[in-house]
Amino acid sequence: MLNNVTVVIRSVGERTQNACYNAIAEQVVKENIFIVNKTPFSEAVRENFKIGIRQNQPWTLSVDADLILTENAIHLMIEAFSKLEDHYFMYQGWVYDKFFNGFRTGGPHLYKTHLLKK
Secondary structure, three states: OEOOEEEEEEOOOOOOHHHHHHHHHOOEOHHHEEEEOOOOHHHHHHHHHHHHHHHOOOEEEEEEOOOOOOOOHHHHHHHHHHOOOOOOOEEEEEEEEOOOOEEEEEEEEEEEHHHOOO
16 A cells, blocks of 8 residues: 555546545555545646655656556556666556547656756
């Protein structure tokens, strides 16, 4: 169970919000998971960053409530991001797009928390 990442689920009432939360709660301690219900989107992003900075974990993950993460996805993202050079600010995951029947970049955004203030 990961305890070094803050996860913020951005929701505007998606029917998948609970499934999204449950998939994340299998990977991250529950006290590090937050749900933000703000519009417009820019306000949700701003609140996401505020929570990440306040929680002060090494990583801040932003997930839209219509995404269901696969088992171990967060650990794999952190592992991949950790291998990149220090100047990278954000790592974006991959999603399976059922409309295009394939994988594409998109979905969760993993940030280095110490860079969020910038």
